[in-house]
Amino acid sequence: xxxxxxxxxxxxxxxxxxxxxxxxxxxxxxxxxxxxxxxxxxxxxxxxxxxxxxxxxxxxxxxxxxxxxxxxxxxxxxxxxxxxxxxxxxxxxxxxxxxxxxxxxxxxxxxxxxxxxxxxxxxxxxxxxxxxxxxxxxxxxxxxxxxxxxxxxxxxxxxxxxxxxxxxxxxxxxxxxxxxxxxxxxxxxxxxxxxxxxxxxxxxxxxxxxxxxxxxxxxxxxxxxxxxxxxxxxxxxxxxxxxxxxxxxxxxxxxxxxxxxxxxxxxxxxxxxxxxxxxxxxxxxxxxxxxxxxxxxxxxxxxxxxxxxxxxxxxxxxxxxxxxxxxxxxxxxxxxxxxxxxxxxxxxxxxxxxxxxxxxxxxxxxxxxxxxxxxxxxxxxxxxxxxxxxxxxxxxxxxxxxxxxxxxxxxxxxxxxxxxxxxxxxxxxxxxxxxxxxxxxxxxxxxxxxxxxxxxxxxxxxxxxxxxxxxxxxxxxxxxxxxxxxxxxxxxxxxxxxxxxxxxxxxxxxxxxxxxxxxxxxxxxxxxxxxxxxxxxxxxxxxxxxxxxxxxxxxxxxxxxxxxxxxxxxxxxxxxxxxxxxxxxxxxxxxxxxxxxxxxxxxxxxxxxxxxxxxxxxxxxxxxxxxxxxxxxxxxxxxxxxxxxxxxxxxxxxxxxxxxxxxxxxxxxxxxxxxxxxxxxxxxxxxxxxxxxxxxxxxxxxxxxxxxxxxxxxxxxxxxxxxxxxxxxxxxxxxxxxxxxxxxxxxxxxxxxxxxxxxxxxxxxxxxxxxxxxxxxxxxxxxxxxxxxxxxxxxxxxxxxxxxxxxxxxxxxxxxxxxxxxxxxxxxxxxxxxxxxxxxxxxxxxxxxxxxxxxxxxxxxxxxxxxxxxxxxxxxxxxxxxxxxxxxxxxxxxxxxxxxxxxxxxxxxxxxxxxxxxxxxxxxxxxxxxxxxxxxxxxxxxxxxxxxxxxxxxxxxxxxxxxxxxxxxxxxxxxxxxxxxxxxxxxxxxxxx
Numbered sequence: 006x007x008x009x010x011x012x013x014x015x016x017x018x019x020x021x022x023x024x025x026x027x028x029x030x031x032x033x034x035x036x037x038x039x040x041x042x043x044x045x046x047x048x049x050x051x052x053x054x055x056x057x058x059x060x061x062x063x064x065x066x067x068x069x070x071x072x073x074x075x076x077x078x079x080x081x082x083x084x085x086x087x088x089x090x091x092x093x094x095x096x097x098x099x100x101x102x103x104x105x106x107x108x109x110x111x112x113x114x115x116x117x118x119x120x121x122x123x124x125x126x127x128x129x130x131x132x133x134x135x136x137x138x139x140x141x142x143x144x145x146x147x148x149x150x151x152x153x154x155x156x157x158x159x160x161x162x163x164x165x166x167x168x169x170x171x172x173x174x175x176x177x178x179x180x181x182x183x184x185x186x187x188x189x190x191x192x193x194x195x196x197x198x199x200x201x202x203x204x205x206x207x208x209x210x211x212x213x214x215x216x217x218x219x220x221x222x223x224x225x226x227x228x229x230x231x232x233x234x235x236x237x238x239x240x241x242x243x244x245x246x247x248x249x250x251x252x253x254x255x256x257x258x259x260x261x262x263x264x265x266x267x268x269x270x271x272x273x274x275x276x277x278x279x280x281x282x283x284x285x286x287x288x289x290x291x292x293x294x295x296x297x298x299x300x301x302x303x304x305x306x307x308x309x310x311x312x313x314x315x316x317x318x319x320x321x322x323x324x325x326x327x328x329x330x331x332x333x334x335x336x337x338x339x340x341x342x343x344x345x346x347x348x349x350x351x352x353x354x355x356x357x358x359x360x361x362x363x364x365x366x367x368x369x370x371x372x373x374x375x376x377x378x379x380x381x382x383x384x385x386x387x388x389x390x391x392x393x394x395x396x397x398x399x400x401x402x403x404x405x406x407x408x409x410x411x412x413x414x415x416x417x418x419x420x421x422x423x424x425x426x427x428x429x430x431x432x433x434x435x436x437x438x439x440x441x442x443x444x445x446x447x448x449x450x451x452x453x454x455x456x457x458x459x460x461x462x463x464x465x466x467x468x469x470x471x472x473x474x475x476x477x478x479x480x481x482x483x484x485x486x487x488x489x490x491x492x493x494x495x496x497x498x499x500x501x502x503x504x505x506x507x508x509x510x511x512x513x514x515x516x517x518x519x520x521x522x523x524x525x526x527x528x529x530x531x532x533x534x535x536x537x538x539x540x541x542x543x544x545x546x547x548x549x550x551x552x553x554x555x556x557x558x559x560x561x562x563x564x565x566x567x568x569x570x571x572x573x574x575x576x577x578x579x580x581x582x583x584x585x586x587x588x589x590x591x592x593x594x595x596x597x598x599x600x601x602x603x604x605x606x607x608x609x610x611x612x613x614x615x616x617x618x619x620x621x622x623x624x625x626x627x628x629x630x631x632x633x634x635x636x637x638x639x640x641x642x643x644x645x646x647x648x649x650x651x652x653x654x655x656x657x658x659x660x661x662x663x664x665x666x667x668x669x670x671x672x673x674x675x676x677x678x679x680x681x682x683x684x685x686x687x688x689x690x691x692x693x694x695x696x697x698x699x700x701x702x703x704x705x706x707x708x709x710x711x712x713x714x715x716x717x718x719x720x721x722x723x724x725x726x727x728x729x730x731x732x733x734x735x736x737x738x739x740x741x742x743x744x745x746x747x748x749x750x751x752x753x754x755x756x757x758x759x760x761x762x763x764x765x766x767x768x769x770x771x772x773x774x775x776x777x778x779x780x781x782x783x784x785x786x787x788x789x790x791x792x793x794x795x796x797x798x799x800x801x802x803x804x805x806x807x808x809x810x811x812x813x814x815x816x817x818x819x820x821x822x823x824x825x826x827x828x829x830x831x832x833x834x835x836x837x838x839x840x841x842x843x844x845x846x847x848x849x850x851x852x853x854x855x856x857x858x859x860x861x862x863x864x865x866x867x868x869x870x871x872x873x874x875x876x877x878x879x880x881x882x883x884x885x886x887x888x889x890x891x892x893x894x895x896x897x898x899x900x901x902x903x904x905x906x907x908x909x910x911x912x913x914x915x916x917x918x919x920x921x922x923x924x925x926x927x928x929x930x931x932x933x934x935x936x937x938x939x940x941x942x943x944x945x946x947x948x949x950x951x952x953x954x955x956x957x958x959x960x961x962x963x964x965x966x967x968x969x970x971x972x973x974x975x976x977x978x979x980x981x982x983x984x985x986x987x988x989x990x991x992x993x994x995x996x997x998x
């Protein structure tokens with residue numbers, strides 16, 4: 006029973022609820038119906054008011070037009086009578102001009118019934134009138150009609166009859182004045198609805214007399230043409246309106262023109278058969294009622310809204326609360342997801358399983374792919390087109406195989422569309438069902454950073470493996486290369502001991518031991534240099550350098566190897582106008598010696614090695630660019646090896662060079678030095694044809710030490726250059742011009758003799774000859790001999806790249822005045838010419854090494870050396886040259902010996918650096934701090950295996966006077982001792998022990 010009561014109550018509540026809803030619906034429909042009827046009433050009222058307003062406006066316009074017509078016809082009658090009484094044409098012209106100023110018409114015509122006219126200016130023509138005026142003129146009626154004149158807009162013409170007049174021979178039947186359509190419109194001044202009303206004056210058949218319209222319908226000639234072309238009226242409706250016009254009706258209607266509603270008001274005018282009609286847009290007319298309509302709509306809407314809101318609020322109040330709660334939860338969830346997706350490297354997509362239409366894309370897609378969310382939503386396949394490489398796997402559709410509640414993973418490689426960066430993604434696709442429809446959920450995770458990290462680790466592993474292989478290769482090479490000279494040293498030392506009584510063999514063995522020792526020292530120097538370059542401990546020291554001296558010294562150093570391998574050496578300089586520069590001479594020599602030594606090493610006997618120096622303009626003020634090309638026609642290199650020629654420890658592995666010893670560091674050192682100098686190095690090579698290294702270095706020039714180049718004694722005189730190389734001829738010729746001479750050149754010795762003879766016969770003899778020693782047709786000595794046979798005693802200079810000591814006697818006998826070594830620089834040619842003409846004495850060559858007669862007997866040296874073997878070697882060498890030697894085993898002992906000595910006991914101290922108890926630096930400082938100034942100022946020379954630049958600098962800073970490196974080079978040791986002891990070579994024999 007209780008259950009039944011509950012059901013009954015529940016049914017009653019449902020019935021009440023439904024009744025409330027029904028009442029609300031009926032009330033709402035009633036309100037809407039009342040609002041509709043009210044709107045209908047307002048619209049009818051607006052229509053009537055608008056028509057009434059327009060009608061009143063057009064009444065006024067009609068009256069104004071009538072006044073205008075009456076005024077103009079009155080003027081015409083008056084002007085006609087006045088013209089009858091005026092016979093002079095000048096008076097007629099003056100009269101009409103005055104009338105035109107008063108009335109403001111456009112033109113005045115003397116008019117025939119056929120439409121022909123003549124103006125007061127004498128201009129004639131035909132006036133295209135819309136009406137046939139002949140009958141009206143004959144009956145004496147005034148005429149108002151439209152007319153057209155070529156080149157002018159449509160005119161409104163007022164004409165009055167004139168009985169058979171004559172003007173300038175033109176017989177006319179009427180006089181007329183004309184206004185442009187715009188002038189009539191200005192007079193009417195229709196300003197209804199803020200000037201937005203359009204008006205026309207038409208004939209009953211629709212022909213337009215006056216057009217007051219601003220619409221874009223062009224020139225309107227017939228109003229019914231507008232209706233047919235721009236309105237939705239049928240032909241029947243247009244014909245009915247035409248009949249109303251003919252009947253002279255006055256009415257109003259609504260028409261649609263070009264999709265807009267217009268009020269059309271028309272009224273019969275009292276002027277002829279004209280009809281005055283007006284058009285105005287309904288929106289403009291109704292604007293005056295908009296305020297009322299808005300107020301009404303607002304009021305009714307407010308009432309309806311209040312009632313509806315009250316009733317609806319009773320029904321959905323609880324639902325609204327629940328909905329707001331759900332919306333808030335969705336908002337929070339969406340905001341959380343948006344924030345998470347923008348701060349992770351995962352792109353989330355949801356696709357329809359059938360159409361692959363994108364339902365959702367996380368907003369961070371543009372950041373990770375470089376394409377917008379809109380592009381992905383428009384075409385999901387745009388992601389496929391991001392792939393770097395096309396393959397069968399790239400065209401595979403991974404999604405179609407996925408079932409609901411399944412997932413699949415794969416990798417995706419692409420390019421970011423904005424940055425061009427290569428990126429890697431890991432994709433996870435899952436099948437799902439939402440509202441009964443199958444969906445794909447795709448998660449694309451950016452793994453670029455992980456991939457790059459793995460790549461970096463892989464590259465690090467490969468680099469480590471490569472470094473290990475390089476180290477192993479280097480150790481293997483060094484084991485071979487160091488053991489080879491060591492084997493020679495040990496072997497030949499053993500042989501020397503075994504053959505101690507055979508002086509000839511012992512001398513030969515000792516020479517080979519010395520050669521192997523020097524080679525071993527060069528290997529060690531290369532390794533140390535490369536280590537210091539890589540650690541950044543090498544610094545360039547710019548000093549004043551003569552490039553002429555550098556190349557001549559280079560030729561002197563390498564000439565022994567060139568001669569030993571029976572090679573040809575060519576050295577020349579081209580366009581070198583600044584031979585004095587600032588650079589690190591030691592490092593420049595190291596670069597050139599490395600390149601030239603390699604050229605000699607890898608060129609077979611009979612080959613050619615050349616060095617060419619050329620100057621180019623620099624890009625920085627005060628600096629010039631110098632290009633040095635070292636070229637050979639030796640074995641060349643493979644293209645594969647050229648790619649790594651400047652890498653440390655690299656040597657080409659071929660049968661041709663397998664027996665060539667070296668560290669593989671020479672070119673790496675060369676490249677690093679060139680880079681430090683701000684230059685470039687380039688290699689061109691081909692196997693079997695040779696190699697060319699091109700070094701370009703920017704050097705600061707010594708502009709402040711520029712020599713005066715011109716030689717006053719030779720200025721304007723003529724010289725002849727003879728060389729089989731065009732570049733040499735060109736370069737030497739330019740230098741002679743700078744000296745002040747006129748210069749000619751030839752490539753042939755025979756031609757040189759012929760030119761010498763001709764110049765003497767013509768009285769313009771040469772005053773200097775510069776002839777290459779080796780010419781293709783005859784050598785320079787023979788050319789000299791034949792020139793001398795002509796009776797020419799002009800200075801002749803032999804130019805050669807070789808040592809001329811073997812040919813000097815023969816050359817002097819043939820008449821050679823002087824020799825000049827290639828490459829020839831400006832200073833060389835100037836000095837040689839000055840010597841040749843007797844303006845400069847021939848300088849004696851400096852003695853490079855101490856003569857055998859140098860005598861150091863009586864000189865006492867304190868040798869500070871902790872190594873017993875090194876001390877013994879040094880003592881023996883010094884004793885050989887007459888020195889008395891005292892020794893000390895460390896720095897502390899050396900300080901004590903100097904401190905306890907008397908001035909003059911020791912002439913010089915040879916100080917090792919690395920020693921126990923006290924090193925050489927500290928010992929030197931303490932000696933310099935002694936109380937006795939004579940003892941404190943004793944000459945101290947470092948003699949150490951620490952041979953780097955910073956070691957030399959440190960030695961000088963602590964007070965040493967010089968620096969000698971180990972192993973001891975006897976010539977350098979003696980030269981340094983002689984310099985510091987002010988020893989002049991003596992004449993007595995050196996004592997031997």
